[in-house]
Amino acid sequence: MKLLTKLTLTSTFSKIATVILFIVLLPFLIDRVAFQSTNGLLKQQAKKVMDNIRNNGIDYYLQGDSTYGSYTLLKEEYISLERARNIYSADTIQTAQRIIEGDTVMYRILNQAFEYNNQLYELEIGRTIASISQYNSPLQKIALYVLGILIILTLLIELSFTRILLRPLQTIIQTKLINPVFPFKEPPLPIRTTTVDFKYLDKSLITLMNRIKEDFDREREFTSNASHELMTPIGILQTKMENLMLLNDLDEPVQEKIMEMMKTLNRLKKIVHSLLLISRIENDQYARQNSIQPKEMVEEIIEELQHRLEDRNIQISVSLQPHITLHKLNHDLLFQLFYNLINNAIRYNKENGSINISDAITPGGLYAVFIRDTGIGIDPADIDTIFNRFRKKNSIEGEGYGLGLAIVKSIADYHAIKLMVTSEPGKGTTISVIFSIVA
Amino acid sequence: MKVLVIEDERGMALEMEDFLIKAGYLCDLAFTAKQARQFMEEGPYDFILLDLGLPDKDGLLVLEEAKKICQEASYIILTARGKLEDRIKGLDLGADDYLPKPFSLLELQSRMQAISRRKSGLKDNLVSLGEFTINLNNRMALFEDTDIGLSKKEFDLLSYMLLNKNRPLTRMQLSEHIWGSFSDDDYDSNYIDVHIKNIRKKMTEYGPVDWLQTIRGVGYKIKL
Numbered sequence: 001m002k003l004l005t006k007l008t009l010t011s012t013f014s015k016i017a018t019v020i021l022f023i024v025l026l027p028f029l030i031d032r033v034a035f036q037s038t039n040g041l042l043k044q045q046a047k048k049v050m051d052n053i054r055n056n057g058i059d060y061y062l063q064g065d066s067t068y069g070s071y072t073l074l075k076e077e078y079i080s081l082e083r084a085r086n087i088y089s090a091d092t093i094q095t096a097q098r099i100i101e102g103d104t105v106m107y108r109i110l111n112q113a114f115e116y117n118n119q120l121y122e123l124e125i126g127r128t129i130a131s132i133s134q135y136n137s138p139l140q141k142i143a144l145y146v147l148g149i150l151i152i153l154t155l156l157i158e159l160s161f162t163r164i165l166l167r168p169l170q171t172i173i174q175t176k177l178i179n180p181v182f183p184f185k186e187p188p189l190p191i192r193t194t195t196v197d198f199k200y201l202d203k204s205l206i207t208l209m210n211r212i213k214e215d216f217d218r219e220r221e222f223t224s225n226a227s228h229e230l231m232t233p234i235g236i237l238q239t240k241m242e243n244l245m246l247l248n249d250l251d252e253p254v255q256e257k258i259m260e261m262m263k264t265l266n267r268l269k270k271i272v273h274s275l276l277l278i279s280r281i282e283n284d285q286y287a288r289q290n291s292i293q294p295k296e297m298v299e300e301i302i303e304e305l306q307h308r309l310e311d312r313n314i315q316i317s318v319s320l321q322p323h324i325t326l327h328k329l330n331h332d333l334l335f336q337l338f339y340n341l342i343n344n345a346i347r348y349n350k351e352n353g354s355i356n357i358s359d360a361i362t363p364g365g366l367y368a369v370f371i372r373d374t375g376i377g378i379d380p381a382d383i384d385t386i387f388n389r390f391r392k393k394n395s396i397e398g399e400g401y402g403l404g405l406a407i408v409k410s411i412a413d414y415h416a417i418k419l420m421v422t423s424e425p426g427k428g429t430t431i432s433v434i435f436s437i438v439a
Numbered sequence: 440m441k442v443l444v445i446e447d448e449r450g451m452a453l454e455m456e457d458f459l460i461k462a463g464y465l466c467d468l469a470f471t472a473k474q475a476r477q478f479m480e481e482g483p484y485d486f487i488l489l490d491l492g493l494p495d496k497d498g499l500l501v502l503e504e505a506k507k508i509c510q511e512a513s514y515i516i517l518t519a520r521g522k523l524e525d526r527i528k529g530l531d532l533g534a535d536d537y538l539p540k541p542f543s544l545l546e547l548q549s550r551m552q553a554i555s556r557r558k559s560g561l562k563d564n565l566v567s568l569g570e571f572t573i574n575l576n577n578r579m580a581l582f583e584d585t586d587i588g589l590s591k592k593e594f595d596l597l598s599y600m601l602l603n604k605n606r607p608l609t610r611m612q613l614s615e616h617i618w619g620s621f622s623d624d625d626y627d628s629n630y631i632d633v634h635i636k637n638i639r640k641k642m643t644e645y646g647p648v649d650w651l652q653t654i655r656g657v658g659y660k661i662k663l
Contacts, residue, residue, distance in 0.1 A: 228480065228481065242611075266611060
């Protein structure tokens, strides 16, 4: 899940939980508030009554009687004052029922005892609470609406703000992890952000990328220099041997020996040539400006490889669309790529096997060539490593020195061509060459 | 045949490469004197086409240096510098020809062919080889007006040997001049022998090919 989604979800859930808790607690809170304010009112009124008695005497209420009682028209409030023999309840505020004119009503009741002229009196003031709790559910409803809208509003604000906050992370992912294609051509640029954590992440990634590039460049330079330097002594040896062979008075065995040496030297030269080729490709030294017609190219390669096909009696069928032309490629490199792939399809084939070369436009509109053989196949565990340099599997007589597919890989990478290998050991291999160019 | 184009103007170089590939040459491009030097040290070339106005070194100095590294190559100077003394200096340094810019690519090809002929002592692009006629222009091997039907590489081989007639050519030389930096993964590969065998087979149907000689352990030569 994306970080933004996670953050939004977390905050949504916590908000909703808070709101639900609040709404559930609301009646209780309202009750508390109602009791508090009712208590306050009752106390105020009790104080007023006491003030009246102090100023005007007890008869202001009792008027000679031993009790006094009064209530409002709708019985929301009542007051009673009576002489008491002894105090049966302390000063309290409680919720209790009272029957007034046949109606049983819930009251919040204040009881207060006091002494006046050596006589004990008890004052009771009541106030209904029904009038408060009846608002509970509408209040809950309103709270739900208001808070719901508030949640949505804050969520929207948060969402856009988090998005802005997280933008540098997006940029880092895009510019440092997704976009760069190895080998990195341009030095990575630091992103602009005020968030220290992102700055640190970005800096670390740049350092890492630079280090990889340096290592890669060093290796590439070494390959290039070493191969280049090896060429001169090889050339000298070669000329010397060739001149030796052209002498007329050589014994047969000596000639044989020199021929063996030349063969070995030849092999060495080819390896160096291949390494140079790879390093030149990696160093961007080939222009990609040619147009090629795959059908024409494949046919030319087959013509060159005809003798190998005949040697092993391998049938080859080519069904490539004739009108396809691919642009902005390097002719020689593409030739080499297909040559090596077709050559491998022959080399790892069975006697009397077959090779099929076809093409198609992928669902994404890209042009793809498929080279299918009926050869020995590749072990699934080996598929990932077949493009490595000097990789050799199953020593087959006359096998190459393990750079053919490494060259193919370099050329493919150089042209943004995707290679896909599917294989079934014992049955054969299909290599798909998928061009990034729309045909 | 292998051509090295030393030209700093990419568009021009690519245009030439395209044309030369179509004309059957192998082509390497160097955009600077430094790149050119690397290429020259790594492989023999038949032609070096040199633009005098390079960014990193004076063209005439490059020519002087190149003549030491690639002694066998033929040099054609290409330049917009029209000064007579440059031209003379270039030719004095051993350039085989001089082509002022702008030039037509067809003219370039004709001049290259003329140099090849001159070097191998041929008079025109139709060369007789035993009972056969080789048309270097159309890239065809003919027997009394019938096309023998050699493949592209077979013709490349035959014409290269013809242009270097009476000279023993090693397999490595042939491979380098005709396949260039192309890399065959098979170290035991005998593709030169196979191509020679095919040439012999195709041509023997029409007439004797005793002019194509094998030099044991070394390579081949055309003896005329």
